[in-house]
Amino acid sequence: MPVLDLMSGFIVELRNAGLPVSLTENLDAMEAVKVIPIEDRDAFKYALGATLVKNNAHWRVFETIFEVYFSLRGPEYAITQDGQPDDFWREMQEQMEQVKGQGEGKGSGGGMDSLTPEEIAAMLMRALMSGDQAMMRALAKQSVQRFAGMEPGRPVGGTYYLYRTLRNLDLDNMLQKLMDANREMSDQKLSSLEERLEKDEFESRIEQFKQEVESEIRRRLVADRGAEAMAKTLRKPLPEDVEFMHASRDEMQSLKKALYPLTRKLAARLARKRRHGRKGPLDFRNTVRHSLSYGGVPADPKFRYPRPAKPELMVVADISGSVAAFARFTLMFVYAIQNQFSKVRSFVFIDGIDEVTKFFKSTEDIGEAINRVNTEADVVWVDGHSDYGHAFEVFFERYGKDINSKTTVLLLGDARNNYHAAQSWVVKEMRKRARHVYWLNPEPKSYWNTGDSIVGEYGAHTDGVFECRNLRQLEGFVENLT
């Protein structure tokens, strides 16, 4: 395929994945490609990255798509029933054979067919042990060919093949095995620090191997099904678009990583807004002082800046199964920018309610505080199924007197009340006392008020119900809050 067609397909896919690629950036990329030879894959990738990706959080998505479109393609990756070992592999094989001695060898040139999975696993272990890059790559290639069981045209995603390959290599226990072997090999006992460093090293090597396997699978899938189709199945949401309620473990990690820079930016923006807000009344003293440099003429009037009071925040969050992740993120988010509020208090509930402010007070580490909330908070009253009505009632009884005209109350949850009594009068009362009451719902709007969701009933008494499915929406809401 000519490069130009490939490029335009590539850019369309980037846009489909949600990256904002403008026309000028597209043209820049074309210019860049002219001065960088496509054969130099790394340089080519960085050239495209520099012109097309202007946000580091989007880099991973870019990398995946890049691999789909520009990975090595050719007949050697076609999925055939009888795998032909390529020259590199044969060379490797021969070398290994020599190292191992004749005992285990079953005739040179026999290809990988002559090796049992255990033997391949053993070779992999040796490669990981010594950090032999070339060997790891070759092994990744071979194990995909041997174990993934890829069939042409079969519409399954890469994850399935990845799982099959890794299971055969017993990669889960590889780390432990490596550590044991390492311990045996060294003469004196390793100190715990050294051991820890060794472990990190092996972990990163295993991770590297996994990525090799993954990209090998991807390459083969692309060869089989074509770039467009593959890109479509691999399409993943950007970190800020990942839904809280359906995030996988990997996505959770990337969300967590994205959270910190986001809060930092938000805090800086809010602080700036506070300072550079609307101008206040004339500052007479300051004006006179500045008039001296104009010969006593008050040419440059100075104004006082109003200092708007920071709001007090009460966060009341449902932490039952389905919405727990959302509650966790919102709490993290709020506490990360807590100096934008004069006071933050937090409460969590399932069917009972408990105040958790103290967990955040006692430590600077928000992550640890969240862990304690999950393990120590006393939130189960009867059966551990969400009961908004009861939780709200108790909340109002115990803490209702603390709500005053400076307080903003945030209610977090999907309002799936398991058909308990709603007790929506509590929300109504809260709103009478508080400055604002908002409800954040992590469910898509179309699901609201279906089944046992009664968000409409509560929402009628609040100042607004907001859909908060991903970081982007959460950030937008918090920014407007202060």
Next chain:
Amino acid sequence: MKPRFKDVATVRSGLKNENYLADDGIAGVVYLADRLGKPVLIEGPAGTGKTQLAKSVAEMTGARLIRLQCYEGLDESKALYEWNYKKQLLRIQADKTSDSWSEVHDDIFSEEFLLTRPLLEAITSEEPVVLLIDEVDRVEVETEALLLEILSDYQVSIPELGTIVAKQIPLVFLTSNNTRELSEALKRRCLYLHVDYPDLEREKEIVLNKVPDISENLADQIARIVRSIRQLDLKKAPSVSETLDWARTLMLLGIETIDEKEAKETLHILLKYQTDIAKAAKELSVTK
């Protein structure tokens, strides 16, 4: 215009001569910036050598480095140009008697009365120049607009004088610590380079390069410990400059191989928050 660099490898080796170890990404983007005549926006965590890159490129090409440090409240008169009021006043008063008004009027708005600030300076300079706009995320969004003309067309428009076009296209580097999202308009005009913490090998090489007389073994150990620490969930991960400080400290203490005790005792050089130090100390001594 003649390109400054032959290929990516030249950039890389050139930077190495200036004691800056670039990876493929960094060298590639610098090369592209020259070929395409575009500014480079460098983002990344603090202390990863963003500013140093611009300095090293300047040294490598033998160009003069002009630096504009950004801060809140930076304006036109500090970044672009300013009329020299005092001199203009003097000029008017000096020959009150002779000249006609129109002559004086034309005269006081000539280049003689113009005070050039970094941005204008960079494009009017005759000799080669590297322009560094440091911490561009500190200026307000509105002030960013000041930069747009110079970044896309390498020219500055002065109402009284007309447009001043660059005599040569400077290499421009903008750095950002990512405290806020830069405007689309600015990003669109730049090549983007994210400089992250270096990987194990590169960090080790940096340590070997920058700390005199350090043994290979110690450098390796340092790089590996720092990598382990960066994997923890910390408030502020150790930067490259902190790694170097740590390496120097260990050298001063005459330590050849780091053991647990020494690592813990010197952790405060790598980490600046008490909670981080406690966490790292705990993590480093626990074996699983």
